[in-house]
Amino acid sequence: MKILNFFNSIYDEDILLKLGFLKRIRLFEGIKKRSLIHVLENLQERTYLKGETIFTQGDIGRALFLVFSGKIALSRLDPATQKSATIAEVNPGEFFGEMALLEEMPRTATACALEETRVFMLFKIKLESLLFTRPKIGVIIASQLASILSARLRAIIDKP
Amino acid sequence: MPNETAAHKKNYSEYLLPVVLVLAGLAFIVMARGAVFPFILSAALAYILNPVVKYFEVRGIKRSYAVTGLYLTAGALISFIIYLLFYFLSFEIEALQQSWPDYAERIQKFLVNLNTTLINKYPFAASLKIDEKLVRYLEAVPPFLIGLLPALTLLFVVPFITFFVLLGGSGLIDYLLDHIPAKHAELMLHIASRIDSSLGNYLRGILTEAFIIFLIAFAGLMLLGLNYAAFIAILIGVSSLVPYLGAIVGAVVSSIVAYFQFEAFMPILKILIFFAGIRFADDWVIQPYIMKKAVKLNPAVILFALLAGGELGGIWGLVFSIPVTCVIKEIVQIAVELQETEFRWKPKPEPTRISIPYT
Secondary structure: OHHHHHHHHHEOHHHHHHHHHHHOOHHHOOOOHHHHHHHHHOOEEEEEOOOOEEEOOOOEOOEEEEEEEOOEEEEEEEOOOOEEEEEEEEOOOOEEOHHHHOOOOEOOOEEEEOOOEEEEEEEHHHHHHHHHHOHHHHHHHHHHHHHHHHHHHHHHHHOO | OHHHHHHHHHHHHHHHHHHHHHHHHHHHHHHOHHHHHHHHHHHHHHHHHHHHHHHHHOOOEOHHHHHHHHHHHHHHHHHHHHHHHHHHHHHHHHHHHHHHHHHHHHHHHHHHHHHHHHHHHOHHHHHHOHHHHHHHHHHHHHHHHHHOHHHHHHHHHHHHHHHHHHHHOOHHHHHHHHHOOHHHHHHHHHHHHHHHHHHHHHHHHHHHHHHHHHHHHHHHHHHOOOOOHHHHHHHHHHHOOOOOHHHHHHHHHHHHHHHHHHOOHHHHHHHHHHHHHHHHHHHHHHHHHHOOOOOOOOHHHHHHHHHHHHHHHHHHHHHHHHHHHHHHHHHHHHHHHHHHHOOOOOOOOOOOOOOOOOO
């Protein structure tokens, strides 16, 4: 029993929690739990306080954001009326800013934390590194990314 | 208009505190550089060792256990290596002690002969007083070696500090990153991860490369039956931290030792072929495999960095010159890219004709 307690004390529960979280993300679907460790190694964690702006429309995007806890509002400025309107809310387990993984171009929306929010960032350079060093994982992410982008593009076209 | 001025003032004042803190920090480092230096070395060592700790950390092992495990394993490994080296070196040191007077005499004779021949052939060489200069250099060797002794205390202090730096992990960096303005966080983290990737890959690559070259050199020289193989292999390992230097130092030192040991041409030829082999293996096999993700530095840039580092900071300037050059190169590259992306100096070409509709 003491040995069991010792092993429990060695193990970091927080890591298990994070790996469990990554397992549920659509972008990483198909990656084995053991391999998710390499994804976690390449993620950068940061907490945004309520009201903080994560990025502004027009900023150059360099990372994809995964919401671990909290809530993010995405808003877009209408050039005609010069008014900003919320276009989506991003909840835990969802992600945004995926275009940054493909090209360093201006963001098409502003992201703002609605409450204290913990996010994981996947930078373009880290995805590229994964593609080279661990192609099996990189290819899964790239292919998932392509299908998600295609679905989001189709949703825009189908919009009445 | 007054509102605008107030906003401008506010903008500048928010940078005041960080700037003052950074300047005060820099002034402190410059003034107390003697005390800060072991901490800089420890931070560098912790940076090199951190991936090993992170390897276990992302696999669910608590950081404190990972660091302790690493220290225990490294301690055992180093003790074993030291034991092995002493096992080989003790014979060699003994042999060197016995044969050193003989070697020294032969070297002196050789130099005197060389000097006499030179003066006979070219009388102006006498005015250069080569022999006097050589004696002066040889006399300077013992004080130089004694001067290195304080550096030995670093061998004990640095691992001690590194232990605590590793235990603390990236806590301080995370704290700083959490406190930079949110709107700049993405760019800052992008820059930090770019520098980290290239520098980390370079350092880990070059250390692995040096270790592999040490092993090959040690095994090869032992097989060739050369005296002081362990000594020379350590020298080659350390000098191969400087690109291209390892094989050259190895070839020169081994050839000299072989000349005195065998007094024949064939062993020297074998040694030269062996080191040419190491050089090619390094260029064609080891480097492409280990350094594939590291920053590519031009040999001329490396040489300039080494000279400048040596000029600015002596032996430690040499040690830090290449990593610092890596960081500078990456920063310059990022700056150029920022001009293209952030300030739109150069429009990006379209990957395809985007006017073709999505179908």
